[in-house]
Amino acid sequence: MSKIHVTTTVNGDEVDFLCDPRETLLDCLRDRLNLTGAKEGCGTGDCGACSVTLDGRLVCSCLVLGVEAEGKEIGTVEGIADGDVLHPLQKKFIEYAALQCGVCTPGILVAAKALLEKNPDPTEEEVRYWLAGNLCRCTGYDKIIRAVMDTAAELREAV
């Protein structure tokens, strides 16, 4: 099958790639652009390990086709830190040990960042429901929820 040329923006950088029209955005990020931060845990939109933002909207990149990225702005885990300065969520995740194996962490960070941009003062229940699409099998979520809540509190104080 002939490949399609796609031009898009990833973490602020303009990039282009050729892809088969059947390839997902996740495949393109990983296999075409060498951005392996987003992970495939299920390929069916159930686990959230491939979470990215598409024009600011949180999506499962395994459910988006690569060709749909044309002209869009994509945000991945690789773009969360500002140079060598970690985002407060990243710092808190390390501090709280909000990860064990860490394979769900990229998706959870992308999703949590999207939450805090939308809702800077979420309740525990709101955090739990927002992250209900991001499976973690290691932690029981306790430390993840605490890390997100504490980051939110810190970001509110910083404003």
Next chain:
Amino acid sequence: MALDDRKTDFKFVGTRPDRPDGLDKVTGRAKFGADMYAPGMLHGAILRSPHAHARIVKIDTSKAEALKDVKAVVTRADFSDEVEFKPGLEGEFWNVLENVMAGEKALYDGHAVAAVAATSALAARDALKLIEVEYEVLPHVTDVDKAMEPDAPVIREGAADYSVPEGMHPNVVRYHESGHGDVEAGFAEADLVIEDHFDTEATHQGYIEPHACLAMLGNDGKGELWCCTQGHWIVQKTCAALLGIETSQLRVTASEIGGGFGGKTTVFIEPVALALSRKANRPVKLVMSRSEVFRATGPTASASMDVKIGMKKDGTITAAQGVFRLQGGAFPGAPGDFTAMCAFAPYNLTNVRQVGYDVMTNRPKQAAYRAPGAPMGAFAVESVIDELCNQLGLDPIDVRLKNAAREGTKASYGPRYPRIGLVETLEAAKAHPHYSAPLKPGQGRGISCGFWFNHGGETSVSLALSEDGSAQVMVGTPDIGGSRASMALMAAEVLGIPYENIRVTVADTATLGYNDVSHGSRVTYASGLATIKAAQNAVEKLCERAAAKWGIPVDAVKWENGCAVPSGPNAGDFDPLPIAEITADMGRTGGPISGHFEATPEGAGVSFGTHIVDAEVDRETGKTTITRYTVIQDAGKAIHPTYVEGQFQGGAAQGIGWALNEEYIYGEDGRLQNAVFLDYRIPVASDLPMIDTVIVEVPNPGHPFGVRGVGETGIVPPLAAIANAVSNAAGVRMRQLPMSPPRVLAALKGDG
């Protein structure tokens, strides 16, 4: 080791520093199984049987091979023909080979029958559709009780080992019986005897990272393999056997691992990728889809159990007996022996008898899952104890305390316990505010204890000092939950240098001696012990260099806070010699300084936990909500307490899933009905409450710092604790897992 040799005052151990791989894991840099690429790499894909049981009459791969994008196709003929079939687990290589690529028969829905390597993942998937397999479908069985019935289809003749009594169905392949005392006499002494039947369904480990590998093997017999695994040496020796190459010629590197929980202690796709690579003479990447993970990798065993316990009015258990039938798929290995041995292990019993069966069915080969076998047995036993407490009007913690195993107790499975911490966990549970907190209407509280053996295993650690006095530690146990942090803390404690000055690496198979898998809760215990010993070995050499410099005997030098110092006023008057000053000169004073340790440590120290759960049952829908959860467990000594808490919480969360939602559902056709996360629902964030933890520390006499493994015990009590909470909330005894809404509703209506 004498008790007074054990260190109790710590500078680094017990602190909570950031993990060394933290930055990589929050920035997306960490490389997991599927994150590796190679020049000229091909993509592999595996064709799987749609039938639960079928004879493979013919496989025609010619159409797939004719595609220009396809570079190799393999079937069973491309693997070693020297792997010998033996009964039971004696011929485990044969079992694994048969599992990774079917021989004469497909034995379960999802069983691999052929594989291709092509220039892209899409081309590989397309090529699979062109492989024609002719099957002769055979009768199948997926239920453990039915598989033991006289007319059940036979999965494989000759698979039973010496332990199985005569007259049993050929699907019963291993048998375990143990215990002591006279159970019949014990039951006669009881004021109340309860006997009940319990069932648990198979669940999957549910790691978020599917199996993935990148393989390179030439026809010179030399290979390189990158894969996500809990143990790359077992991968190395298994793949070498299955491919017919020498073990040492295959170098295996463990990637970061995205969860394993026992499920990544064996191989599935790695030998297939190597066979494809050898045939194509190019690197081959193979990554499983989630449905392949569910259909073809290790679920845990399902269980059918009968438990009978007698109790006096004062709560004394007079006798206990259990029969545990475990289904482990189309191969020997279901841990019926472990279930039997663990079931009554928390209790000091005069009369106890346990029987375990390992039964084959047409399901995927079971793999270890966190304390394999133990949670099921605890579910049955602790449910019966709960019912006895209810009927006799006794407090469930008091009864467990009354019967608790202690130091010197003869365990239900044979040995006498050294110092153990069960009583301490029960006392902590009783004193915990959770236990006395009032319950709301519709809620119930459940208690359960749990036991796991823990494990030592073959272990090698190497530690090398750099010229600036920093240290690199090479361990061979993949880091599945923050173990690099724990190793660095233990090395820092011995060397007396900051945690940050130590880099811990999971070495590949070519750069360190053999290491068993990261399983059995062994890593912090065994790799930790080896790290301590390796560091002590380096310290001895540091002291020798100082002694030589000072011109005094080595036994007149001791190591303190990262410096060599004279051992007393008579040793001489020398300023402390810091590690960095010794290492700066080491090239001139005798050469590089390293420490090593290789052994199979035997003092793992058994582990106990007690869980308290509150559950609320919706009587209209049957849905259960866990409203409060407290884990209390003996860690011996918590090296990094935050990651110990994480193990407790993770075990509890997996137990909640097992108890309430998760199950393998097979259709009448023997096909798995729920091979996606949408239908096989593991707990999500909104399903769970915060999970409180209490770390009890009763030092393990078998470890220099007192460590007991903590990874597995945490999944043993939840099934029973939640079942007890739900039963108490619903007013009906729940005997079957998972306690999904339809089952709870049926129980509430009295037809369950």
